[in-house]
Amino acid sequence: MTNKKLLLIDGNSLAFRAFYAMYNQLDRMISHEGLHTNALVAFNNFLDKIVDPMAPDLALVAWDAGSGKETHRGKLFPEYKDGRSKTPEEFKEQFPYLREMVMLHGLRNYEQVGLEADDIIGTYSRLGEAAGYSVIIVTGDQDLTQLATENITVNVTKKGVTDIESFTPEYIKEKFNLTPAQIIDKKALTGDTSDNYPGVTKVGEKTALKLLSEYKNIDNLYANIDAMKQSKMKENLINDQKLAFQARELATILTDATLELPLAELEYRGVDFENIVPFYENLDFKQQLAKIKALRKSGQIDSTKDQDDDVRFVPLTENNLHSITMLGSKVAVHIEFVGDNYHDGEMIGFVIGNPEIGYYASRDVSLLKTDELKSVIENEDVLKNVFNVKAQLVLFKRLGLDLKGVNFDFMLVAYLLDTVANDNVLSTLAQRFDVYLTPDEDIYGKGAKFAIPTDDHVVLSHITSKADGLFKLENPAFSELNQHQQTHLYTDIELPLAFVLAEMEYQGIKVNPEYLTEKGKDLSERISDIQSAIYIEAGEEFNLNSPKQLGVLLFEKMGLPVIKKTKTGYSTAVDVLEKLAAQAPIVDHILQYRQLAKLKSTYIDGLLSVIYPEDSKIHTRFLQTLTQTGRLSSVDPNLQNIPMRSEEGRLLRTAFVPSKSGWKILGADYSQIELRVLAHVTDDKNMQKAFLNGEDIHAETARAVFGLADDAVVDPLMRRTAKAVNFGIVYGISDYGLANNLGISRAEAKNFIDTYFREFPQIHEWMNTIKDFAREHGYVETIAHRRRYLPDIHAKNFNVRSFAERTAMNSPIQGSAADIIKIAMIKVNEALQKNHLQARMLLQVHDELIFETPVDEIDELTEIVTSVMDSAVALDVPLKVDAHYGDTWYDAK
DNA sequence: CAATTCACG
């Protein structure tokens, strides 16, 4: 059974949080009347995301009346809340609208002179509890956790206003080892700087918790203070005793105030959709308005007025197909599909058209195969606007069509403009261009509630609005692209690459399921043997996959030394276990178990589950608009992290085979591409010389760093060290990181770095130049003008800022390497076609390309691939490509 | 849904 719910919201503290959560948007979020709306937007989000889904029976938002001076606290302590910085005007002006917003969301506002919001909440929470309600409090102020009981949960916002931490008596016990009542005593000892009342001198949270675990409360503490050991703290406690008791009174929230509104009047009425529309219109909440419109359309809320300002479409049938050929020279095209995976997701409708002539839409995608549609889709001269060209290409391939003439892919353009603000969702990406589209979620729901609306009109008008949106987005997006000097990157790299990737994904790579199944059986046996051995050594059975349980065993029961801790407990990561292996044989067995379990679950079971039975192939998706550097990523499954470093794992590559008998797998990889890019962009003559002379770069680095003669033999340790330094340089070096990696002291690491920078002075100079560039422009870019914004470069926090600085150094390197292989992929594909090779590209793994090819084409393919790859981009150093082939991916080494 | 671990470049 569920109790009735009473929701109590601390209006002031949440509004305050809301204002500062979106403070950086302050100047952007201004309504047409000149009103700042940042706090309103965030507060509205909170009401939508937290309150409405909760559907409480009673609800109230409590506000402070006045400054707090008229309250019992102000009378008790005249300096109460003094010294608070004045509430910004930009915030104050939003207050009346906040109250109206609350009302329109169906909640009561409440304030009362002489009471603070806390006291209103405290009193109603007790009243509600007594009346048998489950009480939920939401606040930004941790002090309210003193109100928690079995029936009263206090939710405190953590970051922003929708990220919440739930305080129950059990949780408070766990987190602070305190009862809710002791929260008051804690405050009594520490005081409150923001409310401007002191506690005991030099007592902060840590000390307060320690004292309370010993003395329970301040009454008991002061009763026993004479017995306390002499210390500075004891002196402070004695001197500040009065302050502590005063602070306790100030910190205590009233639970017995006299209130004017009976509980029964707090009934939650839900959103008043009729009246909230003009309110949102006045504030220019376009996204909210679009959402309400979608809800109306899908029949989830009543609509009294039939206000259909939708983009019109004509239902397409067999009878009006000829209209399609009259659409002219530019259209938007969109096939709607279910889920993320366009390789097997169901196609539920499509739209084609433009704002001038009109849009045609149908739920029946087989209409696309008709001659009329085909003649437009496959016509290069009819320009197409799309969202996610690669997905659309694959969907059309599934229908046997070859989409041509693609002009504008909003998803690709949006990614190039800003890699960070890219969630690949059309409706959110469109907002930055002031185009407001209904989110898919509002039409289809999400998660378990996903459903295609029964009314076809709803689906088709939704996808029509997407197509129409693409026309509104085209000019502003292209114009920004041009301002960024990224037109070439889009037109000549990302867009053609999408076609190459679509073909690779659609082709897929063949795998041998029997091999995986056999290997899986072998692994299962060995895993269970090791597991038994571990249980015997441990003297008990436990969940070996649980780092928590393993930590308890190793570090508590067995008493092994703790080498590293994580946020939540002991670390049991490989580097830790390797250090412990000598001390207990069980550790080595755990490492073996981990390795085999990983192979079995991720690579045997994982891969077997994504083989398409109809062609025995795996069809990954390369995400082209995800990484912050310009690399691709691969999902469903990830084919860019198939094991390689251990022989046991590497053998799994045997399962990846050519799709035709008599064919081979060929792999071609760039050698040291990132260091070559580094030598190029920094224009460091010493490093360039090493590459121009075809030297072993790590050995050459070792000679430089260790001051050896040009022809000296480099011992393996020196080479390994130099290699680590080279890696460190590419990652945006720090002495701390290098020391950690090499297991040397920071001073030694710093020494290496200093020497390195002396030997390669232009690298050093570039590292400073690129950081300056980032600070001045707020972004860094690659050789193809791919951008990465680094707002944190100005952060006050050292860690945050340092991270941005390393990113400033690393991204142009990693990103330029990504540019190069992308260009190579396009050129290789062109060369394959031009030379009429049957061979095809299957995979890209950051610096290597994998192909399948008839045996008799191998020599020609090798020649074409290596020459195209190493001439893809002309750098000031040569690019080097190695190629290998064999019967399987494993053998292409 | 976050945290941990481990696979790759």
Next chain:
DNA sequence: ACGTACGTGAATTGT
């Protein structure tokens, strides 16, 4: 004094 090496995805546990 500060205290992380850069970029990813998947499986698993545990709240």
